[in-house]
Amino acid sequence: MKKRYYIVMLRILAPVLAIVLSALISSAVILAIGKSPLQVFYTIFKFSLSRLDSIAIILYNATPLIFSGLAVSIGFRMGLFNIGVEGQYLIGAFFAALAGFAIKGLPVFVHLPLVILCGALGGMLWSFIPIYLKVKRGVHEVISTIMLNYISYSLIHYLIADVFLDRSQKLVEGLGGILTRTPKLPPSALMPKLHVFLGLFGIQLPRHVYLNWFFPLGLLMAYLIYYLLMHTPFGFEIRSVGQNPEAARTAGIKPERVYMAGFLLSGAVAGLVGLSDLLSYFGYMDLDFPRNYGFDGIAVALIGQNNPLGIVLSAILFGFLKRGAEGIQTQLNVPMDTIVILQAVMIMSIVVITKVMNDYIKRLERKESVICSSQNSSLPA
C-alpha cells in the first residue's frame, strides 16, 4: 500500500522535474545570447502575475490549449498519435465561422450552440480521412495527419481568399484594398465574455481582456472526458486498446472500431480549439488566424500525462509562459521564441524522465516479486 503512494508521488514528480530541467536548459540558451536567465524568469513571473487582468489573459491563453491537449490525449490513450489537431481545428473554426455568417436571424441560444456544433463537426470530418485510411488501408496516422495539415492550410486560404471573401468591407485607409477575411459573424453567434459573471463577485476586468465562457466550457469538457475514460464501457475500451490492441481483441473488443470512434471524438474536440479566438476575439476568420495550437497541444498532453486534470494545469502553465514571453520580448528584448525552445525541451525531458521512472518502478516491482517468490519457495522446506 505504501509503495502505491510512492509510485503516485513519482508520477507527480515527473512533470515537475521535467519543467525544472527544461528551465535549466533554456537558461543556457538565454546565456548564449548574453542575457541573464534570472532576469528573464523574474520578468516572466512579474509580467504575468502582478495584475489581475494579466491572470485573466493567462486563462484566455490556456483556453484553446485545454481543448487541443484533450484532443491529443484521447489519441494517446488509444495508442494513436493525432498530430492532425492543427488542421482539424482550422477546418473546425472555418465550419463554425460559416455557420456563423451564413445563417442570420436566429436567437443566440439557438445560433451559438449550432455554431459550436459545426466547429466540432468540421474537426470530426477532417479527422475522418486519416483514421479511415489507417483502419482500411493501413496508412500510418502520423504521416497522413501531417499531410492533411498542409492541405488544410491551402484549403482554408482558398476558402477565405476566394470563395467566402467579404467583399462588402469598406476600403482600409492607406492600404488601398480590403482585408482577406470572411464576413463578420452576427452578435448571436459570438461567445459572451466572462466579465458580467465575474462582476457579480466584485472582479472587474478591463475591456482588452477576452476571457470568455469557453474557459469554463473547457473545464467541463475535461471533466466529461475524464468521466468517459474512467467510468464508461467505451472509455474502458479506449484504454484497453491503448494498452494492448491484441489483448483487447482477444477480449472481444474490435480495435478498428475503437480507433474509428475514438479518433472522431478526438477530432470533434479538436474542432473546438479555435472557437475561443474566433467567437470572442476576431469575430471573423482571416489569414492571420492563430496557428500552432495543435502542436502546442502535444506538449500540453504530454506534460499533463494524458490526465484531464493534468492537461488543464499544463494548459494554464503554457498560457502563463505565452503571457510571460510577450513580457521578455517587449521588456528585455529576448526573442519570445525562447518559449518554443522551452516547450520542445519540456516534451523531451518529460518523456525521458517518465521512461526512466517507469523502468525504476518496474525494477522495484520485479525485485519485490523475486523476494516474494524466494520466500514462497523456502516455505515448504
Place this chain on the structure above:
Amino acid sequence: MFLAELLASSLRMAVPILLTALGAVFTERAGVVNIGLEGMMIAGSFMGALGSYYYGPYFGLLLAMIAGLFMALIHAVNTVTFRVDQIVSGVAINILAYGGCRFLSLAIFKMATTSPRVSGLPKIDIPGLNIGFLKPLVSGVSPVIILALLLVPVSSFIINRTVFGLRLRSVGENPLAADTLGIDVFKMKYAGVLISGALAGLSGAYLALEHTGMYVEGMTQGKGFIALAAMIFGNWEPVGALWASLLFGFSEALSFRVVEGGAIPYQFIKMIPYVLTLAVLTGVVKKSTAPAADGVPYERGLK
C-alpha cells in the same frame, strides 16, 4: 526544349527529398523511425545560410551537416539510449528546430523569418553533353545535385554489400539476434540516426544555398515528411527512394507550370505534393515491407 526544362526542374525539386529520403533509409534500416528529419532539414537550411553568410558556401554546407548531426544525436540519445517513443521525440525535434531557428535568426540576423542573401557553390557545366536538347539538364548544375545522385549507388552499395550495411540491417530486422552475435546494437542504431541527420542537414543547406539563395522560415514545406513517404514508396531501398523522389519532384515542377496557366487556383496546386503523398501511401503501404523491428526500441535483458 520544354520537356528538358521540366526534367531539369524536376531534378532540382527532387534533390532535397532524395537526400533526406536516403537518410531515412539508413535510420529506418537500423530500426529507428525519424520523423524529426523535417526539423533537421530546417536546422540545416538555417545553419547553411548562416555559415555561408560568414565563411562561404563550403563552410555553410559543413555547418548544416553538423547541425543535422547534432539534432540527430539528440534523437538518438532519446530513442536509443532512453528508448522513449520515437514519434514523440521526432515531433519535439521539429518544434525545437522551428523555435531554435526563429530564436537564432532574430538574435543574429535581427529578422525572425529570413536571412540576407547568401552565396551558393559555383555551378558546374557537365562537358561533352552540352548539345541542344540536353542543355538545360547539364549546364549550370549544382554540385550538390551530382553528389546526391552519386550517393544513391553509394548508399545502395553500403547497405546491401558491406559488413556495416549487413549489421545495420540485422539490427533493424532482429536486434536480439544481432546482439547475440556480438553486434553492438546501440552503436549501429546511433550510426543510422546520425547518417540520416547529416544527410537531412545537407538537404536543408541545398534548399537555402543552391535553390533559393537565402534562408526563409518554413522553406522546407514538409519535405522531410514527404521524404519519409518517398522512402516507404521506394520500399526502404536507396534506388527506390530515387524514383519516388523524382516522382515528387516532377509533381512540384509540373505544378509551377500549371500555375502560370492560371486555370486552377494556386492553393490547389500547392496541395499537389501532399495529396500525392497521401495517394501514394494509400496505394502502396500494404505492398511494401518495413524492417521487422522498425520503430521498436531495443532493450537488453528483456524477458
